[in-house]
Amino acid sequence: MLIRNQNWEYPARVYTYNELLDTNYNDEGVNYIYHTSQVLKRSTEALRRGEFTHQHVVKHGDKGILLDIQEGVPSFADDINNEMSPHWREFAAALKHFKPAFDVLPDDCDTSITFNNVQLNQEMTQLVEEALMNLPFKIFALCSSYRFHGGMSTIAQMMGSNRYLQKLDMYRIQDMDRHDITNLCSAIHCHPSLVDVAFDHCFTSGWGGDEMLNSLLRTDNDLKLERLSSPKTICEVLILA
Amino acid sequence: MNVCTLLSDYLATNPRLKELNLTDNSFDESDAVLIANALRSNTTLRHLYIAENRMGDDVFDVWCRALYDESSLNSVADSNHHCYIDTDFLMMVHNMDLNESEDREINRAHKIYSLLSSRNKTMTNVQDFGDVDVKLLPNILEIVQKYSRSTGGDNFCVEALSIVYELCVDGTRYTRR
Numbered sequence: 001m002l003i004r005n006q007n008w009e010y011p012a013r014v015y016t017y018n019e020l021l022d023t024n025y026n027d028e029g030v031n032y033i034y035h036t037s038q039v040l041k042r043s044t045e046a047l048r049r050g051e052f053t054h055q056h057v058v059k060h061g062d063k064g065i066l067l068d069i070q071e072g073v074p075s076f077a078d079d080i081n082n083e084m085s086p087h088w089r090e091f092a093a094a095l096k097h098f099k100p101a102f103d104v105l106p107d108d109c110d111t112s113i114t115f116n117n118v119q120l121n122q123e124m125t126q127l128v129e130e131a132l133m134n135l136p137f138k139i140f141a142l143c144s145s146y147r148f149h150g151g152m153s154t155i156a157q158m159m160g161s162n163r164y165l166q167k168l169d170m171y172r173i174q175d176m177d178r179h180d181i182t183n184l185c186s187a188i189h190c191h192p193s194l195v196d197v198a199f200d201h202c203f204t205s206g207w208g209g210d211e212m213l214n215s216l217l218r219t220d221n222d223l224k225l226e227r228l229s230s231p232k233t234i235c236e237v238l239i240l241a
Numbered sequence: 242m243n244v245c246t247l248l249s250d251y252l253a254t255n256p257r258l259k260e261l262n263l264t265d266n267s268f269d270e271s272d273a274v275l276i277a278n279a280l281r282s283n284t285t286l287r288h289l290y291i292a293e294n295r296m297g298d299d300v301f302d303v304w305c306r307a308l309y310d311e312s313s314l315n316s317v318a319d320s321n322h323h324c325y326i327d328t329d330f331l332m333m334v335h336n337m338d339l340n341e342s343e344d345r346e347i348n349r350a351h352k353i354y355s356l357l358s359s360r361n362k363t364m365t366n367v368q369d370f371g372d373v374d375v376k377l378l379p380n381i382l383e384i385v386q387k388y389s390r391s392t393g394g395d396n397f398c399v400e401a402l403s404i405v406y407e408l409c410v411d412g413t414r415y416t417r418r
Contacts, residue, residue: 198262209266210244217251229262231290 008048010041012086028073029080035070040087043067047094050101054114063105064112064139065095071117071144081121088120092127095135102136111164112139129154133161141169152180156187159194167196174201176208185215189223198229209233245272252279258286264327265293273300277307280321284345290327301330308332308339309352314369317356322348335359335397350391357385358398366407381408 014037020030046053047065054066102111113132120128132140140162142155159165168188176184188197203209209230216223245268252258268276273296280286304326310316311334322345326332332339335355340348360366370381382405389401 195257213244214247217247222256223251224257226257227260227262228258229260229290231262231264231266233263233266 010045010090012037012041012090014038014041014087025080025083029076032070032073032076033080033083036084037087039067039069040084040091044087044090044094047091047098050098052101054112059110062110062112064110064114064137065098066112066114067091067116067118068114069117069119073117076119078121081119081124084119085121085124088124089127092124092131095128095131099134099136110139111137112141113137114139114141114143116143118142125154129158132158136162136164138164139167139169140165141171142173143171144173152176152184156183159187159191163192165191165194167198168194169196169198169200170202171198171200172202173199174203176202176212178211181208181211181215185212188216188225191224195225196227197225198227199233200229201232202230203233245275249275249279252276252283252286255283255285260288260290261286262288262290263294264290268294268296270296270300270303273303277303280307280324281319283321284323286324287343288325288327292327292329296329300328301332304328304330304332305334305339309334309337311356311359314353314356317352318349320352322346322352336395337397347391350388351393351395354385354388354392354398355395357388357404361399361404361407364407366404367410370408378408 015033017030017034020034023030025033043053043065052063052065054064055062105111113135140155140158155168159168188194199209199212203212212233213230216225216228252261268291272294273291276289276291280289306320308321308324308326310320322340325340335358337351337355339352342348342351357366360369385404385408386401389398389404392398
């Protein structure tokens, strides 16, 4: 729900940089916690005000929610991700009640959710997934979010719950196994309105790109896609059984 | 099955796909042949991005044959007039950017007129019309006039009157049925 109580304040504690230096985390961890908590606080406050954080990017009038977490950081262990949990909980709660902001937009408005470099533990993934399921956005972009617990099953479930989704844009999602690929392709095939799919730099070694194209194209179902982008996908053209 | 065979089989069925981006992959010349053959029967794909693959200079001819097979007027007419291919090469023939227009009829007309112009320069057009019923000559002349308008001032193409003259000057080649 959007803010009714104008005195609402972001409840999760945002540590100062100096406070974090006194903890046992290394420099990368300190930087990550500091910057990510700031991003999540700003984004949550915007959502609570009913504001989209990402507007007029591709064309005038488009509206989106962007979580742009620090780029180039390593995959952190659970202690750091657990440290971020109060912030993710606030973000997910604000996201979950953001649907009224979508409902007042014109039908032709391009609405998007973009997660860049997101790392989540299992519990937080579930919260964010549940929040996403309530929102009728048309574009979902996931970039370098290699610690998105539940992986493609989470994405596939989110896709299944959003009949408005038209575009799935994935960039540098490199941990997909065969099960992920099967799940994702099945969700793409079953989706009623998805017409645009991009796998950009998702398969930099081995069989993944071939497997993805095979799963997408080798089917009796009528694939509804109008745009398929898979640059940097086929590393070796393999003969598949 | 090779993934490219699967892809070309898919394209040949005229799916809804309008844009396919395969940039920076490992497709080679043999894959290009498969995809190019599929494009001959595909009328839906508008953009194919396939630069930065493992294809040498010879692949330019492969793409050209799919989009502008100038071995005969029929083969030009039957080429793909809808797909714009983004490759490592500039896909231009006779100063013509192949399938530049969104309108496939304009692309088709431009290609046919380019071939007529090319042959006009060596006066070889009339050989192609040797077995054409003379009653069709007015239609042919009308099409020459019409297609000349598709070139948009293309410097390569000759005046329509040159082709009309060439087709009329040797009337003995036409048959009466």
